[in-house]
Amino acid sequence: MLARETFFIWAPPEAVWSPWAKPVLFSDLAEMPNGIPGGVPPLPSEEVPWLSVFGSRTAFVVDLAGEAAIIRGLQLAQHGYRPVPLFNTSRAGSEVVPTREIIAGLHTGRGVLSSLHLPVTAPPAFLLDSGRLPHRMAVSPGNYDNRWVVLPQDFPSGGRLRKQGIDTVLLWQMSGTQPLDDLAHVLRRWQEAGLRVFVKCGALAQAPELITVKRPSRFRSVFHRFFVLMGLRRSSAGGFGAVVPEPSRNRGYG
């Protein structure tokens, strides 16, 4: 019940962007009952003077590490944006991608979001964990391989965003002026659909910068999905994540 209730607070069925929210990580809420220590500090307008320029015609893509993505998403919610959790991974011991802080953030969001009463058409702030794919190397046996990626199918299309009055996208990430490779496939499509893409990194007050998203490798290729998912493990309960099996110890005789 806790998982379902919390998910519907984050993604109310009537909200425009809820169909894109990922429920998988909410399943683990009951096992880890604590929120973010200290709650969510506000994001005062004077510290982010550029924020008011963007307004309701902007969609955010928050690609920060774990807890930071949730905190930023909840801060943006206080400025009228609807945080849409896209964490498509699952949790277990010996996990490769830490999820404890994200789950704590989902708990905290329950209280924050229920007090805000965001309108159903509030512009979206899609939340991602920038540590979702720490490396492409093989994971050691016995570990829980919950690395994950995003595909264009995980986001609304550029046409859908424009239909809802969105003409600008702001990517908020730790560093760099280009998105991570998997996200580039999404942002490049949006750019081709006529949306302007800005990137925000560095100090809070530093204004976002308009960028041209470079065409990623295998863009629109029939093999993109195959290659991007190669080596990752799917969870039978949804999303990504499975234990890497131990190799058999009974090889040969003697």
Add this chain to the structure above:
Amino acid sequence: MSPDEILALIGSVFIAATIWGRWLFLKLNLKRFSATSSPENIALSVSLVLSGGLLFSLLANYASHDVRASDVYMTFYLVMGAAVDGLGAVFLDWLGLSMRDDVIERRNPASALALAGVIPGLTLAYAGGNIGDGPGWWVVVFCSGLAVGGLLFGWLVLDRITHLGETISIERNRAAGVRIGAWFMATGAILGRAAAGNWINVRHTLADFGRISLGAIGLLGLTLALEIWIRPRVDHPHDHLVRHGLIPGIILLCLSALYLNHYGRW
């Protein structure tokens, strides 16, 4: 049953149970995060049940006489049908129409509508390979393989030229989902008919299949033209369910029915 038939049955049970069982488990696990059952998902569920009934009915009426007379063989070919449908849908996972990712996990209504036509389409293609008398199960595999393979190849062509997979999975255009579901059914019926008939030899089967499946090529050409004409654009999304989905879908199904009527029985 001979040892090779038992082996084929065990393989079919394993494939069907693994694929459909995983999807069912995932669906049940994520069900609690859906507020209500969407009409699109209901359409898909109904389509799955009807596909099973359709396959049973075709086998019971038109399969080889020794199959019709035996519950064991009927079960064998029904299970094989479930395995073929599952494998076909898994193959489509990589080609832009994903049961797991789009329908179950992403709750994409357009994909649900498309898959509601894909499964009966695959079923019709598979069922065609069962129609008529033949020497063994491998003939069914060969003939069904031709029909199902042709259907999947047709989708590959359609998707590469029109990017319909993206229209359905990213744009979530329900009208496109309905059109493509109808195309799968219409083409599956023609290719199933092309694979149907009493077995003579491989050469005869290929000749028959090539001749009758020309209708599927014609239908593919027509669908390509239609899709290029009503390709969604930002200013013209072409997403009216009746005007851009049901009406073109019914036209495709009617053309397929007329073509099948022209060829008559096998």
